[in-house]
Amino acid sequence: MLALTSLLAACHHRDIGGASSRVDPAKYDAFYIWAGANPPASVEHARLLYLLDGEIRRRNDSFVPLRPQAPHLSGTPLWLVVRVERLDWSLATYQHVLGELARWQAAGNDVKGLQIDFDAATRGLGNYARFLADLRRRLPTRWRLSVTGLMDWSAHGDPAALTRLAGTIDEVVIQTYQGRNTIPGYEAYFDRMRRFPIPFRVALGEHGTWREPPELRQQPNFSGYVVFLLPKPRK
Amino acid sequence: MRYGSAALGLLVGTMGLFFVGGPVRASGDDSCYPAWKLASPSYDCAGRIALTPGNDSRLNLFLLWRSRATVAEAGISYPAHEFEERDFEHSFVSWAGIGDTYFPKPKTDGDSVDDTRNGSRCDSAADGAQAFAAALTTDHSLPTAERDALTKARANLNPNCSATPATPSGAAWPMGIASSSGQAFLGYLEAIDAFYRGDWDKARGLLTPLVHARQRWVAETSAYMIIRVELGAAIANDYDKYGDFVGPAQADHAAATRAGAAIATYLHGWPRGSYAASAKGLERRALWLADDQAGLGRAYEALLTQTPANSPEIIALIEEIDAKLLTAAGANQKVDTPLLLATLDLMRMRSVVADDGTHSAPLLPPAEFAAQQAHFAGRPEVYAFLQAAHAYYLDHDAQAVLKLAPAGASQAAYRPLDFSGQVLHGMTLADLHDSGEAAYWRGMLAGANALYQRPLVELALARNFERSGHIAAAFAPGSPLTEPDQRTILLQHDASQALLRSLARGGGRDEKERASAAFTLLWKELSRRHYADFLSDFSLVGSAAPTPAPAPDAAADDTDSGDNQRLKQFAGDIPSDGYTCPKLTATVATLARSPTDANALLCLGDFYRNGMNGFAALDDYAPADQLGSGPSDFPGAPVLRGRLYEMVIADPRAGPAEKAYALYRAVNCYAPSGGNDCGGQDVPKAQRRAWFEQLKHDYAASSWAESLRYYW
Numbered sequence: 001m002l003a004l005t006s007l008l009a010a011c012h013h014r015d016i017g018g019a020s021s022r023v024d025p026a027k028y029d030a031f032y033i034w035a036g037a038n039p040p041a042s043v044e045h046a047r048l049l050y051l052l053d054g055e056i057r058r059r060n061d062s063f064v065p066l067r068p069q070a071p072h073l074s075g076t077p078l079w080l081v082v083r084v085e086r087l088d089w090s091l092a093t094y095q096h097v098l099g100e101l102a103r104w105q106a107a108g109n110d111v112k113g114l115q116i117d118f119d120a121a122t123r124g125l126g127n128y129a130r131f132l133a134d135l136r137r138r139l140p141t142r143w144r145l146s147v148t149g150l151m152d153w154s155a156h157g158d159p160a161a162l163t164r165l166a167g168t169i170d171e172v173v174i175q176t177y178q179g180r181n182t183i184p185g186y187e188a189y190f191d192r193m194r195r196f197p198i199p200f201r202v203a204l205g206e207h208g209t210w211r212e213p214p215e216l217r218q219q220p221n222f223s224g225y226v227v228f229l230l231p232k233p234r235k
Numbered sequence: 236m237r238y239g240s241a242a243l244g245l246l247v248g249t250m251g252l253f254f255v256g257g258p259v260r261a262s263g264d265d266s267c268y269p270a271w272k273l274a275s276p277s278y279d280c281a282g283r284i285a286l287t288p289g290n291d292s293r294l295n296l297f298l299l300w301r302s303r304a305t306v307a308e309a310g311i312s313y314p315a316h317e318f319e320e321r322d323f324e325h326s327f328v329s330w331a332g333i334g335d336t337y338f339p340k341p342k343t344d345g346d347s348v349d350d351t352r353n354g355s356r357c358d359s360a361a362d363g364a365q366a367f368a369a370a371l372t373t374d375h376s377l378p379t380a381e382r383d384a385l386t387k388a389r390a391n392l393n394p395n396c397s398a399t400p401a402t403p404s405g406a407a408w409p410m411g412i413a414s415s416s417g418q419a420f421l422g423y424l425e426a427i428d429a430f431y432r433g434d435w436d437k438a439r440g441l442l443t444p445l446v447h448a449r450q451r452w453v454a455e456t457s458a459y460m461i462i463r464v465e466l467g468a469a470i471a472n473d474y475d476k477y478g479d480f481v482g483p484a485q486a487d488h489a490a491a492t493r494a495g496a497a498i499a500t501y502l503h504g505w506p507r508g509s510y511a512a513s514a515k516g517l518e519r520r521a522l523w524l525a526d527d528q529a530g531l532g533r534a535y536e537a538l539l540t541q542t543p544a545n546s547p548e549i550i551a552l553i554e555e556i557d558a559k560l561l562t563a564a565g566a567n568q569k570v571d572t573p574l575l576l577a578t579l580d581l582m583r584m585r586s587v588v589a590d591d592g593t594h595s596a597p598l599l600p601p602a603e604f605a606a607q608q609a610h611f612a613g614r615p616e617v618y619a620f621l622q623a624a625h626a627y628y629l630d631h632d633a634q635a636v637l638k639l640a641p642a643g644a645s646q647a648a649y650r651p652l653d654f655s656g657q658v659l660h661g662m663t664l665a666d667l668h669d670s671g672e673a674a675y676w677r678g679m680l681a682g683a684n685a686l687y688q689r690p691l692v693e694l695a696l697a698r699n700f701e702r703s704g705h706i707a708a709a710f711a712p713g714s715p716l717t718e719p720d721q722r723t724i725l726l727q728h729d730a731s732q733a734l735l736r737s738l739a740r741g742g743g744r745d746e747k748e749r750a751s752a753a754f755t756l757l758w759k760e761l762s763r764r765h766y767a768d769f770l771s772d773f774s775l776v777g778s779a780a781p782t783p784a785p786a787p788d789a790a791a792d793d794t795d796s797g798d799n800q801r802l803k804q805f806a807g808d809i810p811s812d813g814y815t816c817p818k819l820t821a822t823v824a825t826l827a828r829s830p831t832d833a834n835a836l837l838c839l840g841d842f843y844r845n846g847m848n849g850f851a852a853l854d855d856y857a858p859a860d861q862l863g864s865g866p867s868d869f870p871g872a873p874v875l876r877g878r879l880y881e882m883v884i885a886d887p888r889a890g891p892a893e894k895a896y897a898l899y900r901a902v903n904c905y906a907p908s909g910g911n912d913c914g915g916q917d918v919p920k921a922q923r924r925a926w927f928e929q930l931k932h933d934y935a936a937s938s939w940a941e942s943l944r945y946y947w
Contacts, residue, residue, distance in 0.1 A: 022590075036479055051477060068355075069478040181265065187907055207590065211908055234278055234291065 021211070023182075023204045025227050032081070032203060032228040035066035039229055049078040050115060050173070050226060053100050056093060058085040063096040070107035077110045079146060084118040087131040094138055101143055113144030113170065120150075125164065132168045144170040149200070166197045173226055177205030187213050199223050206230045266319045269327045271724060271862035273662050273695055276586045276628055277594070281320075281327040284687035286620065286655040288584035288597070288628055293330045293557045296578045297549065299617065302652035306544045308685055311337060324720040326690040336686060338547040356467060357396035357431060364389055367420075370452040374416050381417040384409035388424055394431035404428050419450035423457060430460065435468035435490075458501045459510040462517055465494035469524040483526040483563070491524035523559050528569035531560055536572035573614040576607060580621050584628050597629050620652055623659050636663045642675065646682040654688055661695055673699045680715060690718045697721045698862050706868055707734050710742070722748065724863040727755050727853055731868035732768065735759075739775050750799050757805055758850055761839070763871030766827035773820060776806045801850075809838055810845045813938060814896050831882065833889035837896055840879045844900075848876075848912065875914030877904050884926070891934055898930035899939035905947040923947065 025031065025040065030048035033039055043049075054065040063082070071078065080101055089097075097114070105111045116135070120128040136145050149162055149172040162172055174193075176186050182205055190213040193200075203226045204210050216222055269281035275289030282290040286298050313325055314335035323329070328336070367389050371382050388409050406428050412421045426441035442464065445457035469490040473481050498514050498521060505511060522531040535556045542549050560566050561578060570576050583599040604625060611618035623640035626632045640656040640663075649657065657679060664672040676696045683689040693716050700709040700716070706729045709716050716722055726738060730752070738752035753775040760769040809816040816822060816838035825835040854873035857863035883889050883897035902923055904913035911917045927946035934940050 033477060038479070039477065065355075067478045068480050069474045071478040072476045 021209070023206055023208050023210050023227060025206055025229065028204075028225050028227045030201070030224060030226040032226055034229070034231070037229045037231055043229070046076055048112075048226070049073065049076055050081050051078055052081045052083060052117075053104075055083040056086060056089065061086060061088065061090050061093060063093055063100070065100075070104045071109055072107055074108045074110065077112050078104075079112050079115045080104055081115045081117055084116055087118070087127060094135075098138070098140075101140075111143065113146060114139060115146035115148065115173070117148045125162075129164055129168065132165060136168050146171045146173060148172070148203070149174045163197050169198065171223065172198050172200045173203050174200055175203045175228070176210070177203070177208050177228060181205065182208035182210060187211075190216060194219065196221055201226050203228055266322070267329070268322055271326075271694065271721070271857065272698070272860050273658060273665075273691065274628075274860070276584075276597075277588050278585055280329065281323060282329055282332075283691060284328060284651065284654070284685070285658040285691060286581060286624070286651065288581050288586075288624070290581070291330045292561050292578050292582050293553045294328070294333060295581050296553050296556065296561070296574060297330075297333055298651035298655070299574045299577055300539050300542075300549065300553075301544065302617075302650040304544060305648055305650055311686060313686060314339060322720070324690070324718060325687060326694055326718060326720065328687050334550050338550055355396040356463065357394045360392075360394045360431065363427070364392075366456075367424075370456075371420065374420075374450065374452070376414060377416045377420075378414055381409075381412050381414055381420075384412065385417065385420050385424065388421075392424070392428055392431065396431060396433070404432060416450045416453075419445060419448040419453040422448075423453045426457070426460065430464055430467070433467065433471065435464055435471060438464045439468075455501075455505050455508055455510070458497070458504060459508075459514060462494050462497040462501060462514060462521075465490045465497055466517065466520060466524065469494060469521075483524055486524040486526065488525045491521050491526075495521035495525060519555075519559075528560060528563065528566050529571060532566070532570040532572050532575050535560060536575055539574055571610045573611045573617050576610055577617050577621055580604070580607070581624065584624060586628075599625065599629065616652060620656050620659075623656060627659050627663065633663045633667055636660065645678045648684060649679075649682050649688060651685075654683065654685075658691065658695075661692075665695065665699065668702075673703075677715060690721075693718050694721055694862065697725060701725060701729055701862060701865070704866060704868075706730055710734060710738060717744075719744070719748070721862060723751055724857075726752055728856060728863040729865055729867045729869070730755070732756060732760070732765075732870070734868070736772065739772075750802060754802050755853065757802070758853055759869055759873070761823065762854055762873040762875070763869070764826075764830060764874055765871065766823050766830070769823050770820070770827060773805065776802050804847065809842045811841075814838075814841060816841055831886060833883045833886055833893035833897070836879045836883055837893060837900070840876045840900060843876045854914070877901065877911065877913030877915045877918070880904070880913070892937070895930060895934035895937035895939045898926045898934070899943055902926050902930070902943060902946045906945075907947065909947045920947075 026042040029046055030050075031039065031043055031046050032050045032052075033043070034052045051067065051071055053067050054063050056063055082097060082100075101111060101114060114135075116132070118128065132145065132147065139145055145168070147165065147169050165172070174189075176182055194215075196219065199221045201223045202216070205228050207230065267280035270279065273283070273285070275283055275287035277289055278291075279287075279289035282294045284298070286295050290298075314332065316323055317331065320327075320329055320332065323332070334340075368386055371377060371385055377385075388406065392406060404425075406425075408421065408425065412418055422441055422445055426438050426445065429435075429438035429441060439461065442457045442461050445453055446461070448454045448457070469487045470480070471487065473485045473487075475481050495518065498518055501508065501514050502511060508514075519531060519534055522534055535552075538552060539549075539556075542552060556575070560570070560575065561582070567579050567583065570579060580599060584597045586597055587595045589595070604621075608618055619639060623636050626635035626639055636659055640659045642660055643653065643657055646653070661672065661675050661679070664675055669675075673696065676692050676699065679692050680689060683692045697709060697716055697718075700706060706725055708714060709725055710722070710730075716725075722744065726735065726748070730738070735752045735756035739749055739756055741749065743749040743752055756772055757769060757775065760766070760772065805819055808818050809822065814837065816834075819839075819842050822835045822838040822842070825832050826839065829835070854875065856865055856867075880897045880901040883893055884901060889897070901913075901918075904911055904918075905920075905923055906912070909920075923946045927943065930937075930940050930943060
């Protein structure tokens with residue numbers, strides 16, 4: 001193992017010349033809420049929520065529900081998130097997902113649309129683009145389509161690959177965390193996001209370190225931050 | 236904290252297990268780095284096979300459970316480690332590791348969870364339909380037409396358990412069912428329809444009289460379904476506004492209590508009934524939803540007692556106990572059975588570390604702890620251990636520990652509870668610097684033959700060797716230290732040049748240790764400026780053996796080839812990014828003659844910078860109470876990369892090309908986000924700015940000044 005001292009320094013809790021700081025949910029107004037996340041009171045002021053509803057797992061092409069009931073959040077716009085491990089959905093799966101959207105809507109929620117959380121390796125993007133185009137056709141027009149963008153941290157990580165999804169999806173949410181931690185080196189990734197053609201948000205991990213890359217806010221397609229709330233760790 | 240190594244998940248496979256140790260998790264990394272000591276006062280992702288407050292509660296409960304009798308470990312062996320636990324070797328174990336060790340499962344692709352169940356009451360609908368059809372068939376008093384009508388009605392039910400509750404039934408009930416059995420079956424169908432729609436009151440109302448039906452299947456099944464109705468009613472409004480299940484706090488406790496009564500009624504009436512196993516299994520759920528933590532605890536303790544020592548079911552049982560009771564608020568005050576109470580007490584003995592690093596003292600008030608003794612009447616040895624742990628971790632009362640956990644005679648084997656007490660005794664001897672400490676641990680070795688036990692004893696011995704300055708003895712033939720990671724820590728941090736040389740030339744346990752010693756020797760001779768020694772030991776590079784194949788159970792990145800490849804880097808060229816350098820050996824030869832030669836210092840810096848930066852961690856020490864904290868027999872203090880640049884910057888005899896490059900590199904130590912990549916003390920930002928300006932102003936023509944746009 002390497003002792004990459006730049007990493008260790010980035011983990012210091014003190015500010016380095018006013019640079020990185022810990023993500024404090026109280027300072028944000030959009031959140032990812034995973035199943036069983038038990039959101040803290042600071043989320044009461046949320047103006048946008050992404051709620052995980054269920055998963056489609058590699059082993060079994062069926063929708064696995066992770067949220068036992070529909071939310072009842074009539075005031076807050078929200079996205080229904082489905083975590084996906086495979087793209088070859090059966091008709092029943094499509095119907096189930098669309099049914100979930102309808103159920104949440106019927107419960108009085110302001111459902112903005114569906115977000116797909118899928119780890120598309122750069123190589124698999126062609127297939128993913130086709131899947132999304134097809135999904136867009138099946139999705140009623142009143143609901144938008146969003147995807148998570150996982151930063152590819154190999155030396156060739158390049159947000160340009162996501163641009164081929166423009167026209168199919170309405171937004172990308174770039175995830176800057178892995179597990180509980182901010183992925184280091186994100187500055188370089190955001191350097192390459194200049195003139196990104198799709199509206200995008202940036203998802204930060206609760207309590208992760210974050211230093212806003214210069215010029216991020218000037219990007220016309222930057223729509224703001226979303227904080228991913230963590231389940232409580234064992235103590 | 237700088238101590239500790241951080242591996243990005245990305246770098247899997249590029250480096251062998253070269254550097255061990257470090258209590259800090261680095262950003263971007265979910266690995267667990269153990270603290271190399273026996274004491275574990277706060278929650279620790281790296282658990283120990285001895286009971287400690289820091290262990291995962293599930294691990295502690297498992298160890299307590301497994302202490303009832305000596306369990307043979309035939310056919311059990313150490314499992315391969317998950318990547319996140321690659322530093323554990325055999326000294327540490329997590330709860331997941333326990334499962335892998337004692338109840339290994341064949342590797343399956345992805346989840347082995349049954350994904351076809353959606354966790355709702357509709358899951359039983361298909362089986363229920365089948366059972367209903369079978370019951371219709373076996374009741375010969377049922378007219379055929381009624382049987383057909385009832386079969387059809389059941390098939391048309393279409394349960395939808397996620398519809399809003401109490402939607403009106405869409406079912407069309409058949410007319411003209413006149414027989415006694417037929418009416419019972421029909422009534423049952425209506426009740427089931429209500430059940431699936433979540434209309435609990437209606438379901439209860441329909442089922443209750445059916446318990447006395449003469450149709451025996453209907454009677455028994457109704458009695459069972461009442462249980463499920465009450466459990467459904469108990470959680471009907473137990474969701475928050477996000478749609479998440481809240482738990483017992485918000486459940487309908489009266490309904491849950493009725494469910495418990497219904498279970499008792501069913502088991503009384505049908506002790507060997509078709510649903511007896513299911514009903515018995517639901518007892519815990521009823522207790523849980525009734526928020527009866529005392530009752531739930533007793534049920535769990537009984538289940539623990541009933542679970543045979545080698546039963547894989549213990550894993551799921553302990554996870555349920557942990558999720559439903561041990562981590563539930565208020566359980567501390569309600570649970571009154573020995574194993575569970577002991578596990579809760581150990582959790583309360585933790586010192587809690589907040590996000591900002593501050594520690595809070597454990598909270599187990601003495602009076603409360605004393606009052607618990609009566610609950611351990613059946614297991615007094617458990618309470619005795621808790622007292623010893625309390626004395627160690629809370630009271631810091633060495634004499635009390637020695638009395639409460641006295642030295643046992645050397646044993647042929649240790650149960651986990653006995654082992655834990657003996658370890659506490661030894662830890663106390665260590666804290667007292669008792670001269671009998673080493674002999675004490677040695678006396679434990681023969682009996683510490685259960686998995687994970689001996690490595691822990693060796694850790695204690697290793698620390699003893701280290702503290703008493705007997706590093707050479709730790710590596711002598713006949714040394715009791717066999718754990719590779721522990722030996723590596725000692726040789727990396729404490730070994731003298733002579734010892735490292737001797738290990739590198741064949742005295743090491745194996746090829747990996749030999750290569751590790753060689754690398755450590757050469758690296759530290761460089762960083763501590765023993766340049767002449769480096770050159771004379773350089774022959775060790777040439778003797779690097781061809782890379783052997785990794786051992787079959789080696790973790791993905793645990794390859795010996797890493798050490799040998801790293802050795803060869805000493806022989807290589809220093810890569811150039813525009814500042815040309817000779818090979819490292821030529822650079823060092825220059826420094827041996829002239830230790831402040833600016834060009835050579837900068838070239839040494841470039842050697843460190845290009846792929847060797849990670850090994851600066853060899854120049855750190857572990858926290859004072861851990862293995863690797865010294866004292867070290869290796870002479871000199873390391874001079875890290877940042878210092879090299881400062882030396883050149885301050886040197887009046889250094890030429891402009893050297894100065895410019897030194898300034899450029901010094902500023903870049905803090906790229907790209909202000910973190911110090913060059914080791915040593917951080918330099919204030921004002922100084923970095925001053926260097927930046929000095930470069931731009933005094934060496935404006937140099938390519939370094941032109942290419943440096945920022946400082947950090």
